[in-house]
Amino acid sequence: MMLVSFLLIFQYTRVWIPDPDEVWRSAELTKDYKEGDKSLQLRLEDDTILEYPIDVQNNQVPFLRNPDILVGENDLTTLSHLHEPAVLHNLKVRFLESNHIYTYCGIVLVAINPYEQLPIYGQDVIYAYSGQNMGDMDPHIFAVAEEAYKQMARDEKNQSIIVSGESGAGKTVSAKYAMRYFATVGGSASDTNIEEKVLASSPIMEAIGNAKTTRNDNSSRFGKFIEIGFDKKYHIIGANMRTYLLEKSRVVFQAEDERNYHIFYQLCAAASLPEFKELALTCAEDFFYTSHGGNTAIEGVDDAEDFEKTRQALTLLGVRESHQISIFKIIASILHLGSVEIQSERDGDSCSIPPQDEHLSNFCRLLGVEHSQMEHWLCHRKLVTTSETYIKTMSLQQVVNARNALAKHIYAQLFSWIVEHINKALHSSLKQHSFIGVLDIYGFETFEINSFEQFCINYANEKLQQQFNSHVFKLEQEEYMKEQIPWTLIDFYDNQPCIDLIEAKLGILDLLDEECKVPKGTDQNWAQKLYERHSNCQHFQKPRMSNTAFIVIHFADKVEYLSDGFLEKNRDTVYEEQINILKASKFPLVADLFQDDKDSVPATNTAKNRSSSKINVRSSRPPMKVSNKEHKKSVGFQFRTSLNLLMETLNATTPHYVRCIKPNDEKLPFHFDPKRAVQQLRACGVLETIRISAAGYPSRWTYHDFFIRYRVLMKRELANTDKKSICKSVLESLIKDPDKFQFGRTKIFFRAGQVAYLEKLRADKFREATVMIQKTVRGWLQKVKYRRLKAATLTLQRFYRGHLARRLAEHLRRTRAAIVFQKYYRMQRAHLAYQRVRRAVVIIQSFTRAMFVRRNYCQLLKEHKATIIQKYARGWMARRHFQQQRDAAIVIQCAFRRLKAKQELKALKIEARSAEHLKRLNVGMENKVVQLQRKIDDQNKEFKTLSEQLSAVTSTHAMEVEKLKRELAHYQQNQEADTSLQLQEEVQSLRTELQRAQSERKVLEDAHSRENGELKKRVADLEHENALLKDEKEYLNNQILRQSKAESSQSSVEENLLMKKELEEERSRYQNLVKEYSLLEQRYENLRDEQQTPGHRKNPSNQSSLESDSNYPSISTSEIGDTEDALQQVEEIGVEKAAMDMTVFLKLQKRVRELEQERKKLQVQLEKEQQDSKKVQVEQQSNGIDVDQDADLAYNSLKRQELESENKKLKNDLNELRKAVADQAMQDNSSHSSPDSYSLLLNQLKLANEELEVRKEEVLILRTQIMNTDQRRLSGKHMEPNINARTSWPNSEKHVDQEDAIEAYHGVCQTNSKTEDWGYLNEDGELGLAYQGLKQVARLLEAQLQAQSLEHEEEVERLKAQVETLKEEMDKQQQTFCQTLLLSPEAQLEFGVQQEISRLTNENLDFKELVEKLEKNERKLKKQLKIYMKKAQDLEAAQALAQSDRRHHELTRQVTVQRKEKDFQGMLEYHKEDEALLIRNLVTDLKPQMLSGTVPCLPAYILYMCIRHADYTNDDLKVHSLLSSTINGIKKVLKKHNDDFEMTSFWLSNTCRFLHCLKQYSGDEGFMKQNTPKQNEHCLKNFDLTEYRQVLSDLSIQIYQQLIKIAEGLLQPMIVSAMLENESIQALSGVRPTGYRKRSSSMVDGENSYCLEAIIRQMNSFHTVMCDQGLDPEIILQVFKQLFYMINAVTLNNLLLRKDACSWSTGMQLRYNISQLEEWLRGKNLHQSGAVQTMEPLIQAAQLLQLKKKTQEDAEAICSLCTALSTQQIVKILNLYTPLNEFEERVTVSFIRTIQAQLQERNDPQQLLLDSKHMFPVLFPFNPSALTMDSIHIPACLSLEFLNEV
16 A cells, blocks of 8 residues: 555645544645655645645555546445545535435445435336346445345345434335335235235334434334245245334433324324314323424424324224224323323322323223222332232322333333234235345434433444444455455454443343342442443443443444433333233223233332331232242343344345435435544444455456456557456556456456556556647648648639629620610610501401401301292192192002902802811811820829829828829819909909009109108208308318418417327227236136136136126127117117026037037938939939929029029118218218207108018018919919819929929910910810820829828938937936935935926026027018018019010020039138137147248138128127137137247237228228228128127237237347447447446356347347238337337436446447447338337437537537436436546536526426336227138148138
8 A cells, every 4th residue: 555655646646634624625736745755745625735744654644536537436345545535525426416325335335315305216216126236227225125136036045134324314214115125026926915015014113113303303213124025936925023122211201302203193183083082182282292392293294194194004904993993092091191190299208190180081091991090009109028018109200200111111012012913914824935134223323411222222233233244254255265366364343342341241231130130229339330340341431520421432433321220221110000900901902912011020119218208008918919020031131132133133144234324414405414424434334344345455357347448558469369368467567566466267356546556557648649649630730720821812812813804894794785785675666666557457457357258148148048948938838749649549549458358358258168178177186186095095004003103102191192182083073164264354453453552662662762862952952051161161260270370380289299199198098908907817817727726627618718708799680680680689688688698608508419419410311312312313314303303493592592682782772871861960960950850861761661661561462462373374274274273282382393383484474365275186175184184193193202202201210319319318317317326315305406407497498499499480481481572573573574485495494504613702611519629720729830831810811701601690609609719719829928929929910910800891881991892792791790899909909018028028138238338339448447347246147248239130030020920010110119119218227327327438339229220220111110209318318428518508409409308317317427537527516507407497207217118009000901701721731621611
């Protein structure tokens, strides 16, 4: 130290010299020190010259000051010169200039009380320190707490935080913030909210254990040690509190300007509450125990409000309301006890209490004790001897002392009871894995009068200081051993002798306990024993002027203790009689307080008995209880025992130290008193830490940091070798003494002052380089100045000569211009005169020519008209002559033709009477009769054969066939008469009715069209009126805008911004609610998983989906898919009741079983039909019947499809019309039309539609009747009557020959002119009719035979199935019966009841289902009836348009055309039982890698196609089940892969795409604008899934939040290292000048250092994954906006909490890193995402670090530039700004004050740090897909073969 000091003592060196006022004062040497000088020439800061003597031999030289660049460091041990003035000055600079209240001193955190609320303890600060290493951030109580929490988790060792300091230094607040940190970081995993209970204990303990003192308004008057327990996952599970040495004397006495405990004043402030009327309290000034200190109020403290907080805390900790009232009664009783009036008697040896004393009555009433006994024993005491018991009166002072002792004892017992119940509330039944203890204990105290309390406090601090010294020494030793540095013993202060003086055998405490046992022991006798015993001890002294005091030399200071009161306080005596009265209280709580009281003993007689005392002698019977004073434990013994237990606990933990410093005694904010600060620094051990560090190697640098800092001192030839060897060679060359440094494994260790020496060498090097740079720059500047002057001279000459030349040229140009002006002027005048003459001539000519032309035109017009008149006259004459000649010719022709006709008629009549004509008619008739007879014979044979076959195969139906034959014969007999005339009349009447119905329909259509027209007209009028109003509104708006354009534009911008902000806030609140809902849902699932055991039965998949998603909407629509019916049903049953209940669920379970059985039946039936189809194909090949069947099937299929398409089209038209009318009505309503008109229009339209439906049904019924009548008439006309009879046979109606049916149907459309019949065979047509009748009968019998055979086979199969079902049920019943026999009778009865209930339930469900089926069938049949009637109508109209000569084979050929196979319609069909397999293959077990190379978001498309098919089949249960299962499956996948970014992104993209599909194909016009016609065909028809879209939107928000959480978790570890620490710009050092380093205890092996490229690579990975998986571009933009905000928040928060990062080089690094990120955004086309705007605070912070910070202009520039930073953030950065070298100046305090003054008008929030957890509300814009569903291909890797394309 000597060598370094004298090497550094030269001119301008600054040193510290002692000062009586400021402790240490700065001075500067005015000349160099020379060897042999006895003094130093110094200049003080006020320019005073001082001769300071030095003693070189005894090393009495002034302390050296650290360079300015080292001032303000956050760790005192990093200072180059370690001594008291350096520590004091560093703390002062940080506290006053930078407002930093925390500073490290090795392992100690020094906390200075600012006496002001600072915004550095919020949740954002907790999150900023969470997970950080100690030393990475600025010093903070949270950093110490995080270090303890991290070491507990890493080393699995218990930790402790020891908070000490004087009263008013802030111990309680520091301990409270430490516990708040643990409660936030290590929150409980269960719902017990133990962390809230831990925090709730603070207001209770402050109320009953804190009081106002002269030094502190909230001083803790007891010590406490809180153990916060953690489980294996390091969540808080409980806590335990131990208290030490409560200051009971404060209950009965307070010094001036002090108060009693807060709870007394809080209770008095709440005395007016109704529940506290019985306490009989008034204001605090009225009670003796609360009015000693004078003022009972504390400025800025509301006692009533604090009392309410205390009550809430008690409630939270589980203290019942009755117990709370009892507690408050006890506290109020203490106040009343202190105010009891005690009157002294005349003799002075006795006293009494007035009988009507109100306070004593209240005391007894509140505690439930007898008034008379308490009154008696307050004034008397009992003395017990071996034979007698004496009742002795007491003097006034003795009574007052006894009363005060009783009050103190009651309060102490209540205090212990409350602490015990707090511990019970904080206790956990779970096993404690580890704990962190927080010790809030009083610091070293010394007053003018020190008593027993100060002695115990200083004794505890001696023990703690010893433990602190040994721990610091141990850490230093471990550091040296870890770095492999030779260990040398460091001499440090050992206070074990002082501790032995106090607690050793026959020490101070032993002698005190011994004196307390002496019957007449006194404080004076005890003091004399101390003098005699310890007079030779080095730590004990006797004052010169006192015989009752003694001095103990503690580690911090000498303290003189006054022995008066030591014995009384150590005994802590309370009279047993008073305790016995309290034990007999009628209140249980009061009695419990004193039942187990082992410390209270009867008082001994400490005063001499006077002869004049009044003594009442009582009999010794019954014998009194013997006093247990021999077993009493003194207060000192108890305190020593508890202190030893505390030390054992602390020694078993890893301690962390917080030393609280009180900066001044006046409680002024940010006022620093050096004397008080030094006194506390010496007392709390901070300077001892400095001394221990300075004795070894206090300065420690890593090789890398040393190389970066001092590479300017290295030689060039060593630049390319290893850094470690370079550092060794440089140090060996710079520092000659090898003892001044040591090379460790990873660090270089320096003695004190060596770093300052290296800094001097570095500064000299820079100074030389600076001089060289200045010389070169000044020469260059002079050369530049000469060249600039020379160039200026040449320029002036050139410009002057040019000026002269330009002036001459200007004169010549003006002369020439004048001549040109004259020439053009004269030419212009001549030209104008010529133009006037020319225009006059032209006008005259034009008028003359026009006159001649008009005259010629009139002449021509007259001639043309005359010609026309002549043409028409001549034509009329020619036509009249032609007509006369034509009429005459016609008359002649008619006469001649009539004559010829009469002659020809006469000849024909003669010919007809001849026989030749009859012969020609009968030619070939005989041959035809023979042929027909043969055909009849053949048909008879065939008929007999078929009849025999029918009898053989269906013997059971023979009777029915005979009956049918008889009916046929009977019918043939009854139909002999020709009924054609009757049928014609009937047809005529039906046609008349049809025409009438058509006319009525036309009238209705006309009325409907007319009403529609009126509506359209009304709509058009309203639109016109609306347009006029809009125009008027637009005109007024434009006028207003023109009048105040500037103001309106500004206000509109502000309104838009405000609306956007409100929208963002609302969206953010909603998404936060979604997030909270997802967290609660996750929490619920976790709890449910914990409660389940492996033996539990799993719920079925359908049940779980229904139960888990009961909040999802259910779909309730009709079977036929009618939207109006669906809405009506939902309105009738209510939306809330539309969800599934348990009955429906049971029915579904039963339905599943039935469907399974039905599936088996259908499979059997399908196989049978396949066999039948094969047989039919063989018969078709042989008999040619396939033509008719194919025709029938094709015809019916074609008509069905046409009718369905037309039905859908009509429904869509009707819905569109209704929607248009409703929209128009709403527009009309908004356009000042009354709502009554709109309702009237809707009612009229509804009535018209109902009337139209009724008329349509009537018309369809009439048409059906007409069609049936025509068919019967034409069948009877063209065929034999027995054919017509077939229509009445119910069993054979469906088998009528298709060809004949079509022929009969088309007969209606044929004209009446065709009257041919079967009469061409013979005149009566009997042969033809017989032939046709036999043919039809044969076909009929064959069809009946086939139908009966099929029915018989089906009946047999059905009976077999029933037999199998009955067998299965019988087996089940047998098994059940066997199981029942094994049970007890009671169980059998219960089992039977259950079986009967189940059977009845099933039957009930069956009946319900049967009713529902019948109702559904009824609705279906009604719809089918309408469809078939419409079908008949359309068919009739189509056939009416057919040509009359269409042939029969053409009709057959038209019907039998085969339709092509239908194309893929974009629907996927699956069975209900395959739903779980679908969800498993498509959701839960799906890996994103499986779909690489396929269409993005393929699962979403597949799910929608399945939903579309369920919609197509109108299956609402299937839709609900699939959607619920899908949502549950996605949630399970996300829960399982909650840290997989790729999986989360995959399902976010698919969920969004699924949501887009539901919107795009919902049928809503707003979402269908970009659809193609093909895509419009894929819309949903029956269901409205709006509510499910909301559920999917909420699910998308949850997935997005999880995606952001995963991305932030991956990026956050990289941000600080990449943005602040890594050197993106090479050779730009951002290292702190003192050697930035982390604490060894905080460093973890293998810590990674990230660069900016790592962040960019990670974001590239994010971007690639999201783009490959088809995530919407808008969502990708929002993701990166959120991530860039997180980068900005984390970086800026670390910048605001790290002094080493606030430098010019860091600003340069930040700007470069931000530019790289912006370039990456532009490269990925993400610059429009708003991510750069979120980085604006960080950009401005980087600019602030690089701006000048000196003048007023600089302050204005900073204020105008840093608009995104708050005032606190700007001031914080300026306070933290650290120069990199001595050539850079610090930011002055005046400049910071200027900045604050200019920023006063800002309304910035008080929050210092940015909320890194803030999440922007996400938007999911609608993004329709261009793909059509029919173009989607399902890959085989998905294993979805069970899906059928439809």
